[in-house]
Amino acid sequence: MQILDGLAVSQHIKEQIKLEVAALKNKGGKTPHLAAILVGNNPASEAYVGNKVRTCEELGFGSTLLRFDSDISEFVLLNEVQKLNDNPDIDGILVQLPLPKHISENAIINAIHPGKDVDGFHPISQGKMVLGQDTFLPATPYGIMLMLEYYNLDLTGKHCVVIGRSNIVGTPMSILLSRNTRPGNATVTLAHSRTRDLKSLTLQADVIVAAIGKPGFLTGDMVKEGAIVIDVGINRIDDPSRKSGSRLVGDVDFDSVAPKCSYITPVPKGVGPMTICGLMKNTLKSAQAR
Template structure:
C-alpha cells in the first residue's frame, strides 16, 4: 500500500498558538497590566535578519505584545553593544530580548550572548539556558528546535522509541534539537543520530530514520533515496533561489527535495509554511513565560 503523505500544517499550528497567546494577552490587559514586551537588537543590514525581525514585529502585533527593534550600524563597537545589552537587562519594561545573529565580523557573539540576563534570554542561547536544557530543567528553549517539537506534538507524531536522524550540528538548530529529541520527555525519547560534514554513509544513515530533521543549509540535499518509506521529515532549511516565474524574482526552498520526498513519507513539513513560522511563535511563547516569570520566578 503506498503511503499517503500528510503535509504538516505549519501555518494552522502557528495561527492556533498565536490565537491562544492573544487570548492570554487580552486577559492581562483587562486586568490593568501592561502587555509583554519583546525587543530585538539588530546590527547591520543582513536581509535574512531584517526579514526575520520584521516577521517577529508582525507576530507581536498580532498577539498584542509590545515590540521594539533597536537598530545599530554594522560598525558598532563591542563595548557599545554590551552597553545596549546591559541597558535591556535592567529595563523593567522589557521582558525578553534577542540579539539577532549572525553579528557582523569583529563582534564576539559568544561574549554578547553571555552578557544577556539568562532570565530575559528568550532565544535560549545563553549557556545557562543551554545547560539547563541538557539537564532537562525548566529553561528557555532555543526557538527553532522548540518550534520543531511543537510541530511534532501538535501533529500528534509519536517520537518515543523512534530512530531520529538530525542533519547538521549548529548551535542554534542541529545540536539542540538532537538533545531535545533524545531527552526523557514528550516529545523526545528517540534514539538520535547527529550527522555533519564528516559523517560517512549519510544516505544509508538517513534511510534508516523514522524521523529525519534536515538542518544542513544545503538546498534540496535530502532526496527520495535517503528517506525510508513512511518516515516523518522535518525541513528546517531556508534558501532564497532565483525564480523568473515569481513576481518577487525568487522563491524559498528548503533542505529537502519536497516533491520527490513527499511521495515516500508519512508526514513532511513544507518550506515555506513549516518550521520558520513556528520559530517566531516559540519566541512569543518564551516571551510570555518571561513576562510571567514562569521559568525563573
C-alpha cells in the same frame, strides 16, 4: 503523505497566546515586551525581525526595535544589551544573527541576562536544557516540538536522524527528541557534513530533521517509505521564472522526498512560523515569571 502546516499550527498557538496575555493583564500583570536588536541592513534579517515585530503587535505584546549601523563597535553594542537587561519593562531580548564579523556573537549572547534570553542561546539556558531543567528553549527546536505535539505524533522508540549540529537547531533538537517526554523518547543520531555514509543512516530513520543549510541536500533516495521529515532549511536560490528572480527552498528536495513520507514540512510555511511561536511563548513565559 500529510503536510505539517506550520502556518496553521502557529495560528492556533497564537490564539492561545492571546488568551494568556489577556488573562495576565486581567490579573494586573504586565504586558509582555520583546526588544529586538538589528545591526546592519541584511535583507533577510530585516524580514525576520519585521515579522517578529508584527507578531508582537498581533498578540498584544509590546515591542522595541533598536537599529544600529554595521560599523557599531562590540563595546557599544554590549552597552546597549546591558541597558535592556536593566530595563524592568523588557521581558525578552532578541539579537538578530548574523552579526558583522568584527563583533563576537558569543560575547553578545553571553551578555544577555538569562532571564531575558528568549532565543534560548545563552550558555545557562542551554545547560539547563541539557539537564532537563525549566528554561527558555531555543526557538526553532521548541517550535518543532510544539508542531509534533499538535499533530500528536508519537516518537517513542523511533529512530531520529538530525542532520546539522549547530547550537541553534541541530544539537538542541537532538536533546529534546531524546528526552523522556511526549513528543520525545526517540533514539537520536546526530549527523553532520563530516558523517560517513550518511545515506545509510537516513535510510534507517523514522524521523529526519534536516538543518544543514544546503538547498535540496536530502533527496528521495535517502529516505525510507513512511518517514517523517522536518525541513529546517531556508535557502534563497535563483529562479528566473519568478518575478523576484529567486525563491525559497529548504534543505530537502521536496518533490523527490514528499511522496515517500508519512508527514513532511514545506518551505516556506513549515518550520519558520513555528520558530516565531517558540520565541513568543518564551517571551510570555518571561513576563509571567515577573
